[in-house]
Amino acid sequence: MKLMKATTAVRMRRITALPVILLIIILACILGYFSPHALATQNLINILNQQVSLILVTIGQVLVILTSGLDLSVGSVVSMTTAIVSHNTPYSVPLAMAAALSVGLVNAMGILYLGVHPILMTLSTMTAVQGIALYVRPIPGGEVADWMSWYASAEYFGLPLPVLFAAFAVIVGTVIITRSRFGLHLMATGASEESALLGGVNTRRVIASAYLFSSFFACLAGLNLAARLASGDPLVGNAFAIDSIAATALGGTQLSGGLGGLTGPVTGVLFLALLGNGLNLLNISTYYQMLITGGLLVLAVSTHRRKQPGL
């Protein structure tokens, strides 16, 4: 009866990742031609290792963005986590986790019960949490637990443990988004909170969970970063919010919510990292690098302009 084969919902979600996957292939080809060293295994592993924290933050950011929210506080949570765990006590890590989750809880409460717009709510907590980070550790320094140093330097199957950990987190995140009821409810809530509610979704719980997850992953990112630096830095997370949002948008996950996945955004993180690395190897100055990155972002994001969810 239908002339064309109708799009299935699952394919629609997968398709969002296609442009960025194409982009990264093109980029790899260009780099392979101009600067073969960029694609050397060791260089790629280094890039991956450097991006573990951003990948973790992006997982949480995607969950929030799927509900059509935005979490600007992730960067401050990363900073705060490194600041707390760089005071090496047995309670530091649980304390950091508890602090991060309370940020998520405050975000969720503000958005759900006070009706504050997600951008404003998380902008406020971003500022407040930055203050806490600076209070806990005014200048970079301190030391981390032994097991964290071990984690940062361990290798299995020729890959750094953090990279394996990130891969594991991405797989878990993907399963959550594509297979779990929570994932489906995220999509539903993001497309239309009211309709989802009428359709039998507990939207408040879904949204609250998304922000809690976001803070949780930001905390993991902070732990990873502190382990790598073997110290704490109250400003180290500054760029994470913007970078994770850029990668998510680049990855085809719609900022208006309800459509997307993890594959695209994680590829987006890797694309931006590979691009920066390649431009470095080509000896292009930082000024031009930023210009090029910004320009490419506009180009890439304009291929999937904001559309109606689902259409």
Next chain:
Amino acid sequence: MLLEVQDITKAFGPVQALRGVSLKLKPGSIHAVLGENGAGKSTLMKIISGVYPPSSGTLIIGGEEVNWSAAEQARAAGVSTIFQEFILLPNLSVAENLFLGREPRNALGMIDRQAMAKESQTILRDVGLDLDPNVLTGSLRVAEQQMVEIAKGVMRDAKIFVFDEPTAALGDREAGKLFDLIRRLQSEGKGILYISHRLPELFDICDEVTVLKDGQYAGHFQMSETNSEELVTTMVGRSLDQLYPHRKGPEEAGPPLVELRDVVVEGLKGPVNFTIGRNEIVGLAGLEGQGQIEITRAIFEGHTLVSGEIKFDGKDFSHTGPSGGIRAGIGLIPEDRKAEGLFLSLSVARNISAGLLPGLGLARLAPTQRREIAEQVKRLRVRLRNVNQSIGELSGGNQQKALLARWLVRGVKHLICEEPTRGVDIGAKSEIYALLRELADSGVPVLVTSRELPELIGLCDRIIVVRNGATVAEFRGEGATEEMIMAAAVEGEPA
């Protein structure tokens, strides 16, 4: 009794939406709820489907009093509502929508997509819908989405189905299919509440009807023992023949204000020939999409003409764009009120004064004209709390009146009204008709397009029939019949 609504009231702040409404729904019956827009039908439906709790009164389902605080509870109790605005999520698959909130899970606690798709297929086939359950819901046609919505109710073994204006967006054939399905639900002993404006279809499928007026119970009839006359009178408090204002004879048309000669608009065949006299209401009739809108827009926006000429007030037409048309003295009330006519989030006052903006420099203060606006609001009897209320909160009829007020405040020479009463209840309809007539009598002619032939016949002095972008026939409103117009619209030769 499947459902008993007893003495329900509902207040939103100071506004009393419902005052002591009662209703009884028997199993195996289709019960219509009739009333003007704003009479409280939708509020009542939302209470029955658990979206709002009532302010007072009781709701009894299957003999038990219920006290819902969420839509899910109503659903669990067997009430399935097919809302006017669909609650299906466009970004999910049909199966995901059907099972939302109660997805089958496999041993690992993850969604069992295979089981979901399989069960969905069975249910969809059961309601006569042959489609792939994995397909994206947003890509379905409205009628199909509605069927999916019904399937959702069937699947949950609902006992009560509530339809909120289900045929508003359907063609005749699709509506026919829907009616078949509703009758089947009826034969299975379900109770059906059916809201609609369209009287003829109520007589087609309903058994009984409860009429609401201004949030109050106004009457209950067996469908077989009543007629449209009685229903309209109950609903509006006045009878049908008073709906349209009195027309004057052809000698009163006045000198022509707008003249179209051999006009061919881009993308249409043409030619279009007609004039509008200063004291006339002229209607454009025809099948869907035969060029009616292109013609009204050619006049309003001064579209580039392939050939021919449009004279306005004796002079050649030279404006381009809507702002030029407005400055030339033409007002347009567009077909798609929400998208093209209103600024939904702005206040009523801002929406009305928006008509004053064309021709003003950007550096000028936006005019407020409080007094004129208040005058028009009063004259047109726009029902609102105050003029600073956002216009999205008003009913369709009142929004339409606000648009009229926009052009009255500006003082246009000619008004174009596409679908003057779309989504407008009967009470406001007659007020709008009277107003258009008043305008024409005062020398501001009105050009009307409408899908509803009775409206054109009742309202217009002359009816111009267009087909394939050309004017093919002309009738006097008085004495025209739907058959005459349809015959010309379908097979009339270009004049």
